Amino acid sequence: MQLEVGQIYEGKVTGITKFGAFISFENGQTGMVHISEVAPTFVNEIKDFVTEGQTVKVKVLAISEEGKISLSIKKALPEDQQRRPQRRQEGGRGGNRERQPRAPRPVPQPSQGRPGDFEWQSRRNDSGSFEDMMSRFKQTSDEKMSDLKRAGNEFRRGYSRRGQQK
Numbered sequence: 001m002q003l004e005v006g007q008i009y010e011g012k013v014t015g016i017t018k019f020g021a022f023i024s025f026e027n028g029q030t031g032m033v034h035i036s037e038v039a040p041t042f043v044n045e046i047k048d049f050v051t052e053g054q055t056v057k058v059k060v061l062a063i064s065e066e067g068k069i070s071l072s073i074k075k076a077l078p079e080d081q082q083r084r085p086q087r088r089q090e091g092g093r094g095g096n097r098e099r100q101p102r103a104p105r106p107v108p109q110p111s112q113g114r115p116g117d118f119e120w121q122s123r124r125n126d127s128g129s130f131e132d133m134m135s136r137f138k139q140t141s142d143e144k145m146s147d148l149k150r151a152g153n154e155f156r157r158g159y160s161r162r163g164q165q166k
Contacts (some may be wrong), residue, residue, distance in 0.1 A: 003029060003069060005060050008076045013054045021050050023058055023071055031069030032060060040074045049073075 003009065003025065011023035011031070020034045025112070038049050050056060058071040 002027075003031075003060050005063060006058045008057055010055055010057055013050050013052050013056060016046050016050065016052060018046075021046055023056065029069060031060070031071040032069045033073050037061070037072035037074055040077070066160075087147070114128065 009025060011025045013021050014024040014030065015022040018033045018035075021038065022030055022032050024030045035043050035046055038046055043049060056073055057076040058073055059076040061070040061072050063069050063077070
């Protein structure tokens with residue numbers, strides 16, 4: 001029997017490595033199933049899916065000029081079993097789920113305490129022009145910078161250059 005690309009054959013698992021499994025056919029030819037072609041799910045350990053001596057159906061993917069035969073177990077499965085299992089729709093990444101609007105993220109608001117003390121409040125959906133928003137941002141930024149400078153000066157006044165308290 002001569003192996004043809006695209007055809008499905010039965011073979012026996014003769015060896016297992018970290019990167020794949022070797023399959024032997026009746027005519028004495030041997031091919032390899034790469035770890036990515038063992039199952040439609042993620043394969044961490046090939047031994048979880050096949051064992052030596054097991055008979056498996058494989059599809060011939062390619063035959064190189066040197067005679068190396070590339071095989072796939074997952075492409076030999078019925079078409080409805082070849083696809084990866086669907087992820088849960090409500091969680092995780094991927095899938096074609098509708099996007100839900102996100103809740104507003106909290107924004108730190110400076111308190112009257114030390115710099116770095118913030119009261120967390122949710123963002124307001126302020127309507128206004130871009131110039132108004134930039135003006136408010138600049139004012140808030142200037143207030144924060146002056147608080148930081150004031151705190152730095154107070155810190156420096158309390159200590160000498162060598163780090164000892166006066």
